[in-house]
Amino acid sequence: MPDDIKLKIDGHEINVPEGTTLLQAANSIGVSIPSICYHDHCKPNAVCRTCVVELEGARVLAASCVTKVSEGMTVYTQTDRVNRSQRTILEMLNSAVDLSDAPEIMEMLDDYSTNSERFTSGNEREISIYDDNPMYIRDYSKCVLCWRCVQVCADDAQYTYAINFSGRGYETQISTFFDRTLLESTCVFCGQCVGVCPTGALKAKREWLLECGYSPEETMFTERNAP
Numbered sequence: 001m002p003d004d005i006k007l008k009i010d011g012h013e014i015n016v017p018e019g020t021t022l023l024q025a026a027n028s029i030g031v032s033i034p035s036i037c038y039h040d041h042c043k044p045n046a047v048c049r050t051c052v053v054e055l056e057g058a059r060v061l062a063a064s065c066v067t068k069v070s071e072g073m074t075v076y077t078q079t080d081r082v083n084r085s086q087r088t089i090l091e092m093l094n095s096a097v098d099l100s101d102a103p104e105i106m107e108m109l110d111d112y113s114t115n116s117e118r119f120t121s122g123n124e125r126e127i128s129i130y131d132d133n134p135m136y137i138r139d140y141s142k143c144v145l146c147w148r149c150v151q152v153c154a155d156d157a158q159y160t161y162a163i164n165f166s167g168r169g170y171e172t173q174i175s176t177f178f179d180r181t182l183l184e185s186t187c188v189f190c191g192q193c194v195g196v197c198p199t200g201a202l203k204a205k206r207e208w209l210l211e212c213g214y215s216p217e218e219t220m221f222t223e224r225n226a227p
């Protein structure tokens with residue numbers, strides 16, 4: 001058994017096994033920390049930075065999904081600095097990404113009283129829908145680049161490696177090799193990526209056709225493209 005580590009989170013003294021992350025430690029006592037990229041079945045990767053916390057004596061905020069507990073640590077999850085950082089990340093995401101199909105993130109926007117006018121000069125991502133196979137559509141204008149789909153396509157589940165990041169900075173996007181169609185990639189259409197996507201950027205083709213106004217009977221023919 002790993003040794004117990006004693007630490008304090010928001011004034012609560014707790015003991016947790018060595019190797020526990022701050023996010024897990026907080027959750028174990030009912031302290032909720034928001035996160036977007038974190039998923040219970042994926043390796044944490046600290047991509048979104050919404051799960052940051054303040055550590056006594058540390059200069060910078062720490063991503064709680066990847067920071068392990070250590071003896072005597074004092075952690076704060078609700079300081080002004082933490083809240084300001086989380087709110088700013090959400091406001092920036094909201095300025096660039098279509099979050100209309102991401103109910104959990106929309107709820108966070110409300111919880112943090114975000115200001116949708118703060119970054120109005122930012123460019124909203126406008127990327128054409130990839131409708132290149134009978135199983136799923138990919139709408140990267142709704143993608144928050146959480147990396148979950150890439151992880152489950154790779155070492156966290158499927159070992160297929162059909163997709164990964166491409167581009168840099170604002171142009172960063174999830175893509176296949178050389179932006180080929182999914183049919184030309186190593187994709188086996190297992191659906192793991194669709195299952196973990198938090199924003200509706202990846203969607204079953206039938207669901208999408210229904211949203212486009214087709215009848216359930218018509219959606220049987222998923223090779224059909226939407227109007």
Ligand code: SF4
Nearest residue numbers: 143144146147149197
């Ligand atoms: S497509 Fe979905 S799962 Fe993949 S990075 Fe974008 S938001 Fe995350």
